[in-house]
Every structure is written in structure tokens, then in C-alpha cells.
Amino acid sequence: MIRITLIGSGNVGQHLIKAFSKSETVEIVQVFSRKKETLASLIDYEKIVDDFAELKEADLYIIAVSDNAILEVSKQLSFQNQLVAHTSGAASLETLDLKNRRGVFYPLQTFSKSKEVDFSTVPLCLEAENTFDFRVLETVAKGISNAVFPINSDQRKALHVSAVFVNNFTNHLYQIGQEICDEHQVPFDILKPLIQETAEKINTLDPIDAQTGPAKRNDSITIESHLDYLTNQNQKNIYKILTQSIQNNGKKL
Numbered sequence: 001m002i003r004i005t006l007i008g009s010g011n012v013g014q015h016l017i018k019a020f021s022k023s024e025t026v027e028i029v030q031v032f033s034r035k036k037e038t039l040a041s042l043i044d045y046e047k048i049v050d051d052f053a054e055l056k057e058a059d060l061y062i063i064a065v066s067d068n069a070i071l072e073v074s075k076q077l078s079f080q081n082q083l084v085a086h087t088s089g090a091a092s093l094e095t096l097d098l099k100n101r102r103g104v105f106y107p108l109q110t111f112s113k114s115k116e117v118d119f120s121t122v123p124l125c126l127e128a129e130n131t132f133d134f135r136v137l138e139t140v141a142k143g144i145s146n147a148v149f150p151i152n153s154d155q156r157k158a159l160h161v162s163a164v165f166v167n168n169f170t171n172h173l174y175q176i177g178q179e180i181c182d183e184h185q186v187p188f189d190i191l192k193p194l195i196q197e198t199a200e201k202i203n204t205l206d207p208i209d210a211q212t213g214p215a216k217r218n219d220s221i222t223i224e225s226h227l228d229y230l231t232n233q234n235q236k237n238i239y240k241i242l243t244q245s246i247q248n249n250g251k252k253l
Contacts, residue, residue, distance in 0.1 A: 001027045002140055005055060007073060008064035009033035011111040012087050016064060017042045019119040025143025029058045052076050060085065060136060062105055067091045074100070083133050089160030092153040093127055103128040103137050106156060107145075110167050119144045125151035125159065176235055183231075208249070215246035 004026050006013055013031070017039065020026050028047065032055065033039050036048045049055065055077070063073050064087045074084060074097035084096055085103035096102040104127040109117060124141040126148065128134035134150070141148040151159065174195070178188045201210040214222040223243055230236045 001025065002060060002136060002143075003027050003029045003058040004140065005030045005032070005058040005061045006064060007032040007061060008087075009035065009038045010064065010066075011113055012107065013064035014039070014042060014113055015111050015117055015119070016062065016087075016107075019144040023143040026140055029056055030054075052078060055079070057082075059083065060103075060140060061100075062087060063096075067095075070095050071097065083128075083136060085128075085137060089125075089156055089163065092157075093129070094153075101129060101133055103133055104151075104153070104156065105137055105141065106151070108159060108163060110171075120146050123147040123149060125149050125156055127152055127156070173238075176238065179232075180230075180235070211246065211249075213246070215243040218247065 002025060004020060006016055006020075006028065009031065013033075017028065017031060020028050021043070028043060030047050030049055031039055031043055032049055032052065034050055036045070036050055039048050055061075057079075061077070061082060061084045063070055063084065065073055067088050067090055070086045070088060070091050074086075074095075077084065077097070077100065080099045082100050083103055084100040085105040086096060087105055087107065088095070089106050089108065093102050093104055104125065106125040106127075107119075108123040108125055111117060122145050124145045124147065126134060126137045126141055127150070128137055138148060177191060181188045181191070198210070214226070227236055227239060230239065
């Protein structure tokens with residue numbers, strides 16, 4: 001078995017604890033957390049440490065913290081020449097401190113503490129500085145997921161930017177849609193079948209072929225009517241930008 005230490009107790013860290021706890025390939029040696037109590041329900045309390053000096057030897061150390069904290073955390077590790085990987089989609093391999101062998105273990109998924117995730121379907125994007133370390137990461141990844149990919153730092157950045165568009169921005173649009181519904185006393189639940197169907201379409205169609213709506217049809221009267229109806233200037237601006245983007249995209253056909 002591959003011995004793993006996790007550093008971080010946020011959304012990604014907590015979901016990795018759950019996934020690794022079910023794996024027959026790995027053993028969680030320790031988890032580092034500034035607030036031990038946040039992990040008490042997920043792992044044996046004696047395995048949780050809040051001092052870097054208490055970290056024991058492991059085959060792999062996974063840093064699951066915010067992008068801004070990766071370098072500082074990796075600098076605080078007291079050991080050298082061990083395999084250390086971060087879980088960021090945007091940070092390069094070189095973000096990690098040079099004193100250890102560096103890798104990336106990036107789960108491309110949205111994580112919320114209150115929502116369970118089937119890790120077997122989560123794409124895991126891996127990168128390492130040498131073949132041996134990559135094989136270690138690959139073995140760990142295949143122990144929890146059926147979707148494992150070698151992805152370099154530039155490709156991972158492209159994926160992460162794309163993920164922001166299809167996930168974070170899309171979810172923000174859901175929020176705006178709900179705000180408009182709430183403002184006019186319309187149940188947001190009515191829109192959920194439409195949201196589901198839109199998401200399912202890309203299983204069989206490219207997004208450009210699945211595009212519908214007034215911008216795609218150039219229904220100028222409807223577009224102007226929507227803009228007149230909206231009372232929030234931020235919503236108007238977003239509507240205009242997305243409408244223009246869809247229409248510009250159509251001109252390229």
C-alpha cells in the first residue's frame with residue numbers, strides 16, 4: 001500500500017479523505033489541519049496533527065490548500081526529497097518548493113462539504129517530474145477513480161479556465177436566474193428540468209450545436225424586451241455581453 005499524508009482540511013481535502021479511506025491501494029498516515037475538530041468525524045483523531053514537525057514519513061504528501069498558500073505550506077515542510085503534490089488546477093508544478101520532488105494530483109470536480117461525490121467518475125489530472133513519481137501518483141489515482149489522465153501544467157491551466165466557464169460562471173448564472181424568479185415570486189424549481197436537459201445535451205451534441213435562444217435566432221425584439229424588463233444593471237450588463245458573444249459566435253459559422 002502507498003502511505004499518504006494529506007495537508008489541508010477544506011472541501012478538496014475532506015473529499016479526498018473519504019475517497020482514500022475506501023481505497024484498498026492507499027493508507028492515510030496523517031492529515032494536517034489547523035483545526036483538528038473539523039476532521040474528527042472523518043478520520044481517527046490520533047491521525048490528525050496541527051504541527052508540521054509532527055508529520056511522519058509517507059510515500060506521498062498531498063497539499064490540498066488554496067492556491068495562494070501552496071508555496072508557503074510546501075516551504076514549511078521540514079523534510080526533503082519526498083514526493084509532494086498539490087491539488088490545484090491553476091498553479092504550476094513549479095509552485096511547490098524545490099527541496100522535495102514535485103507533483104500534481106488535480107481532481108477536476110466541484111466540491112462542497114455537504115454534497116457527496118462519486119470519486120470513481122472524477123477525472124484526476126496528474127503531473128510529475130519523473131516517471132517513477134508519476135507511477136506513484138497514477139497508482140493512487142487509479143485506486144479511487146476510473147478517469148486518470150497525464151496532464152501538463154499548461155494543459156491543466158486550460159482545463160481550469162474552461163472549468164471556471166462551465167462550472168463557476170454557469171452556477172453564478174443559476175444564482176441570477178433564481179434572483180429574478182424570487183423578485184417576481186416565481187418558483188425557481190420550474191427551471192430545473194431545463195437546466196438538466198441543457199447539461200445532458202452535451203453528452204450527444206457539441207455546445208455550438210446545442211445553442212438555442214433569442215441571441216442564436218437574433219430575435220432583436222425579444223432581446224430588447226428582456227433588457228427593458230430587467231431592473232438590475234449588473235444583470236443587464238451580463239445579458240448584453242453573453243448575447244453579443246453568442247451572436248459573434250454565430251457570425252463565424
